[in-house]
Amino acid sequence: EAQVTQNPRYLITVTGKKLTVTCSQNMNHEYMSWYRQDPGLGLRQIYYSMNVEVTDKGDVPEGYKVSRKEKRNFPLILESPSPNQTSLYFCASSRPEGRPTLSTDTQYFGPGTRLTVL
Amino acid sequence: DAKTTQPNSMESNEEEPVHLPCNHSTISGTDYIHWYRQLPSQGPEYVIHGLTSNVNNRMASLAIAEDRKSSTLILHRATLRDAAVYYCILRAMDSSYKLIFGSGTRLLVRP
Numbered sequence: 001e002a003q004v005t006q007n008p009r010y011l012i013t014v015t016g017k018k019l020t021v022t023c024s025q026n027m028n029h030e031y032m033s034w035y036r037q038d039p040g041l042g043l044r045q046i047y048y049s050m051n052v053e054v055t056d057k058g059d060v061p062e063g064y065k066v067s068r069k070e071k072r073n074f075p076l077i078l079e080s081p082s083p084n085q086t087s088l089y090f091c092a093s094s095r096p097e098g099r100p101t102l103s104t105d106t107q108y109f110g111p112g113t114r115l116t117v118l
Numbered sequence: 119d120a121k122t123t124q125p126n127s128m129e130s131n132e133e134e135p136v137h138l139p140c141n142h143s144t145i146s147g148t149d150y151i152h153w154y155r156q157l158p159s160q161g162p163e164y165v166i167h168g169l170t171s172n173v174n175n176r177m178a179s180l181a182i183a184e185d186r187k188s189s190t191l192i193l194h195r196a197t198l199r200d201a202a203v204y205y206c207i208l209r210a211m212d213s214s215y216k217l218i219f220g221s222g223t224r225l226l227v228r229p
Contacts, residue, residue: 004161031215043162043219050215058216090161094215103150103169103211109161 002027004110006091012116013081021076021113023091029108031095032074033058034066036087037112043090049074081117089113122206127224130196138191138223140206145186150209153180153191154217155202162205162219165191201227 004025013019025032033048035058045058049068063085065077074093078085094107123141130136142151153165166173166180168189173180179192193200205222 033216042221043217045216048214048216092161092217103148103209104167105209105215106152106164106167107154107162107215107217109163112159112161 002108004091004093004108006089006110006113008113009111010114012118014118015082016080019078019081019115021078021089021091021115023074023076023110024072025074025091025093025108026072027093027096027108028071029093029095030071031105031107032068032091032093034064034074034076035090035092036060037090038087046076046089081115083117085115086117087115089115122208122220124204124206124220124223126221127226129226129228130193131228132198133195136193136196136200136225136227138193138204138206138225139188140190141188142206142208143187145208146210147186148211151180151182151186151189152207152209152217153178154205154207154219155200156205156222157199157202162217165204167209196225196227198227198229201225 007022030051034046035043037043044060047066049055090112091110092107094105152167154162156162166178168180181190203222203224205219
């Protein structure tokens with residue numbers, strides 16, 4: 001089954017304790033990205049990756065890091081989490097290899113990770 | 119990116135058709151109209167997209183106005199499982215892969 005998986009699904013942590021949220025897709029997608037969703041602010045992009053070893057900032061990258069060492073994985077790293085990073089996080093992927101048409105591209109989202117930073 | 123406008127919420131009865139409107143008066147000629155929905159406690163999921171002609175798939179139909187300044191997502195027989203927030207999103211050929219989500223329309227389906 002084609003899917004994007006995220007782990008953990010729920011996480012409560014304390015300020016300053018480094019954490020990683022994993023994201024994996026099994027569709028051989030080149031593009032992957034991270035969004036956060038907050039009440040009243042909607043979904044906002046944090047980071048994205050066009051392919052292996054190619055990452056770039058989205059709209060709200062402060063306090064986050066990412067890496068793309070393998071095509072299928074795109075972990076989100078919070079080196080020193082703060083309470084304002086309490087949010088619902090979604091990983092997404094798209095663009096199967098060899099099909100770069102952007103305007104018809106459809107994205108697949110993971111189930112979400114609810115993070116609480118105390 | 120061109121802006122879309124959707125009603126904040128709509129209600130429907132189960133097994134009745136639902137028409138979810140979206141206005142995009144500043145759409146350019148090469149912008150595609152995409153619809154995603156987000157079920158409670160889930161990530162957004164793709165529903166349908168189109169350029170000029172009406173489109174049908176197993177989930178819904180998309181009716182696009184002749185001047186392309188508006189479109190309507192049609193759920194032919196709403197079920198309780200269709201209760202979600204529906205997002206209308208424009209995608210340009212030269213834009214990024216980032217999806218720009220507005221506030222969407224929250225659809226309530228009454229049994």
